[in-house]
Amino acid sequence: MTDTTSAAVAEASRRGRPRGSYAKTEARRHKILTAAFEVFSTSGYRAGSLKDVADKVGLTQAGLLHHFPNKEALLEAVLTLRDEESVSRTGALTAQGIEMLRGVVELARYNTTIPGLVALYCVLSAEATDPDHPAHEYFQRRYNWVRSTMTEAFDELARQGQLRSGIAPSTAARQLVALMDGLQVQWLLDNDSVDMPAEVVAFLEAITTEKF
Amino acid sequence: MTDTTSAAVAEASRRGRPRGSYAKTEARRHKILTAAFEVFSTSGYRAGSLKDVADKVGLTQAGLLHHFPNKEALLEAVLTLRDEESVSRTGALTAQGIEMLRGVVELARYNTTIPGLVALYCVLSAEATDPDHPAHEYFQRRYNWVRSTMTEAFDELARQGQLRSGIAPSTAARQLVALMDGLQVQWLLDNDSVDMPAEVVAFLEAITTEKF
DNA sequence: ATCAAAACCTAGTGGGTACTAGGTTTTTAC
DNA sequence: GTAAAAACCTAGTACCCACTAGGTTTTGAT
Numbered sequence: 448m449t450d451t452t453s454a455a456v457a458e459a460s461r462r463g464r465p466r467g468s469y470a471k472t473e474a475r476r477h478k479i480l481t482a483a484f485e486v487f488s489t490s491g492y493r494a495g496s497l498k499d500v501a502d503k504v505g506l507t508q509a510g511l512l513h514h515f516p517n518k519e520a521l522l523e524a525v526l527t528l529r530d531e532e533s534v535s536r537t538g539a540l541t542a543q544g545i546e547m548l549r550g551v552v553e554l555a556r557y558n559t560t561i562p563g564l565v566a567l568y569c570v571l572s573a574e575a576t577d578p579d580h581p582a583h584e585y586f587q588r589r590y591n592w593v594r595s596t597m598t599e600a601f602d603e604l605a606r607q608g609q610l611r612s613g614i615a616p617s618t619a620a621r622q623l624v625a626l627m628d629g630l631q632v633q634w635l636l637d638n639d640s641v642d643m644p645a646e647v648v649a650f651l652e653a654i655t656t657e658k659f
Numbered sequence: 660m661t662d663t664t665s666a667a668v669a670e671a672s673r674r675g676r677p678r679g680s681y682a683k684t685e686a687r688r689h690k691i692l693t694a695a696f697e698v699f700s701t702s703g704y705r706a707g708s709l710k711d712v713a714d715k716v717g718l719t720q721a722g723l724l725h726h727f728p729n730k731e732a733l734l735e736a737v738l739t740l741r742d743e744e745s746v747s748r749t750g751a752l753t754a755q756g757i758e759m760l761r762g763v764v765e766l767a768r769y770n771t772t773i774p775g776l777v778a779l780y781c782v783l784s785a786e787a788t789d790p791d792h793p794a795h796e797y798f799q800r801r802y803n804w805v806r807s808t809m810t811e812a813f814d815e816l817a818r819q820g821q822l823r824s825g826i827a828p829s830t831a832a833r834q835l836v837a838l839m840d841g842l843q844v845q846w847l848l849d850n851d852s853v854d855m856p857a858e859v860v861a862f863l864e865a866i867t868t869e870k871f
Numbered sequence: 872a873t874c875a876a877a878a879c880c881t882a883g884t885g886g887g888t889a890c891t892a893g894g895t896t897t898t899t900a901c
Numbered sequence: 902g903t904a905a906a907a908a909c910c911t912a913g914t915a916c917c918c919a920c921t922a923g924g925t926t927t928t929g930a931t
Contacts, residue, residue, distance in 0.1 A: 466876050469928055475878090489789050493706035497919065508919080510879045518919065566788060573785035576778060576847035577701050587848050594852075611865065618861050621845065621853060628844055629837025635788035636799050640806075641833060649830050653823065654865055678906050681898055687908090709889065720889080722909045730889065 476514050479504050483525050488567035491574045492522055492582065519581045526571075526585055529564065544603035548651055551597075552659055555627060556644040565631050572628070594620050609656050619654055626650055688726055690716050695737050700779035703786045704734055704794065731793045738783075738797055741776065756815035760863055763809075764871055767839060768856040777843050784840070806832050821868050831866055838862055 482503035486495040497518055501511040515521040542550050558565050575582040594617075601616035610616065627647065634641045648659045694715035698707040709730055713723040727733040754762050770777050787794040806829075813828035822828065839859065846853045860871045 466928095466930080469877060471928090472877080490705060491703060491786060493702060496917075498917080507880060509881080509921080512920070513878060513880095516920095569788060570785045572844055572848075573782045574703060576781060576844065583848070590845055590848060590852070614861065614865060618858065621842070622838060622858060622862060625838050625841025625845060625853075625858070626834060627837075628841035629839065630833070630841075632784055632788065632840055633802055633833065633837060636784075636795070636802060640802070641837075646830065646834060646837070649826065650834060653826060678898095678900080681907060683898090684907080708887075710887080718908095719910060721891080721911080724890070725908060725910095728890095 472514075475504070477528075479506075479511060479514055479521075480525050480528050483521050484529065484567055485563060487522065487525060487571060488563045489570075491570045492518075492580070493574060497521075522581060523585075525567075526582065529567070544600055544607075545609065545657055547596075547600040548604075548655075549659060551623065551627075552644055552647050552651070555630075555647045558631070559634070559643055562635065562638075566635055569628070569631050569635060590624070593624055597623055604655060604657075611654050611656065614654050622654075623647075623650065684726075687716070689740075691718075691723060691726055691733075692737050692740050695733050696741065696779055697775060699734065699737060699783060700775045701782075703782045704730075704792070705786060709733070734794060735797075737779075738794065741779070756812055756819075757821065757869055759808075759812040760816075760867075761871060763835065763839075764856055764859050764863070767842075767859045770843070771846070771855055774847065774850075778847055781840070781843050781847060802836070805836055809835055816867060816869075823866050823868065826866050834866075835859075835862065 479500065483495075483500045485503065486499045489495075490499070497508050497511055500521070501508045504511065511521075515524060571582055572586050574580055575586045577583065597620035598617045601610055601619040604610045605616050610619065627643075630641055630643050630646055634643055651657070651659045691712065695707075695712045697715065698711045701707075702711070709720050709723055712733070713720045716723065723733075727736060783794055784798050786792055787798045789795065809832035810829045813822055813831040816822045817828050822831065839855075842853055842855050842858055846855055863869070863871045
């Protein structure tokens with residue numbers, strides 16, 4: 448365990464040891480992540496450049512690389528931050544059963560307000576289907592986790608007889624995830640062509656006996 | 660109209676006019692398109708390079724650019740060829756109503772045998788959601804066409820009372836397209852996680868009264 | 872006020888990019 | 902066989918890439 452109390456930092460400083468980052472540093476790193484997010488969203492990871500990111504923040508490439516050792520680390524940081532934010536924001540995954548599925552509809556609605564984030568995951572998940580992509584395992588883990596979480600929700604519905612017969616909970620989960628991903632592509636290509644939350648509601652009402 | 664009869668070519672040759680391409684040229688262009696397809700599939704258009712394509716064919720970059728004036732033209736040629744091939748192969752879209760939907764299931768099954776093509780459209784459609792992408796309009800047109808074709812099929816089902824009540828044909832079409840796209844991402848990330856044709860069948864049987 | 876570390880820069884490295892100019896080899900009609 | 906166009910190459914353009922070495926400026930605890 449690293450001791451990060453101020454007393455310990457002061458002690459370390461006296462001996463010429465590493466000091467913590469400055470007051471503005473956290474804000475700057477956040478700005479960098481926002482910019483990186485925008486760049487990776489529109490160009491993908493491979494075609495998006497560190498210079499594009501640095502320019503958006505008002506830094507040089509080298510300045511940027513002072514905060515993140517390399518491009519891959521930057522991508523990881525973006526993905527981690529976005530996961531934390533969306534989990535803390537929606538708490539979409541703490542709910543269970545039907546309440547969680549209502550949360551999914553709400554998520555679909557919320558997604559229409561953040562096309563950038565939708566584009567990021569859309570472009571990145573497609574790019575990361577290549578086993579050599581640095582985010583390949585991240586997306587494998589992510590999909591496994593989302594699918595299993597959704598399967599649990601449909602399991603509960605099935606136990607209460609609210610899932611239409613002939614539909615396995617795991618199938619419902621896979622399809623719901625697939626549907627949302629696919630709708631996003633169509634929506635990004637042409638916003639007016641798809642009403643995402645309405646489509647999700649229609650799907651859920653088709654496979655369950657509930658109203659959403 | 661360009662006159663391309665052999666007599667006309669001969670006449671043109673006598674005058675030092677352009678000649679047609681050589682016997683092997685068509686095969687070579689086809690080899691180039693195959694290679695380009697592979698490169699764009701795994702890396703996308705933006706990150707995929709002409710050198711990668713040229714190397715696969717055993718040409719130099721310059722040699723490749725003798726056949727296609729630039730990278731964008733190469734992409735267009737790949738997309739056009741693939742559309743022609745898949746239309747002529749499956750004839751998936753000549754059928755109507757339920758027969759066409761059965762063709763969609765068959766397409767999902769066939770897709771599992773060509774992960775490269777699936778990856779191409781998956782990566783490219785995501786990348787092309789950016790309005791500045793050269794294939795942006797291509798994908799807009801493509802989705803509009805696919806959606807309207809599918810809507811017609813569901814319309815016919817609805818007329819025959821085979822579409823579950825409460826589901827609009829256009830909704831069914833959008834969802835079927837979205838589902839297939841989304842399933843492909845999950846399948847590319849982990850082949851064993853999804854049985855694509857089975858999922859499509861499950862979806863169709865959930866929204867219709869038919870067996871698939 | 873001092874001074875060391877953090878933050879950031881300039882100026883590179885070696886490599887890749889799409890694309891071009893101009894020449895050489897290969898094909899093919901005559 | 903000849904000649905001209907097609908096919909293809911070498912060698913270059915100008916630019917972008919991720920990343921680094923080493924120096925300068927800024928910060929902040931003492």
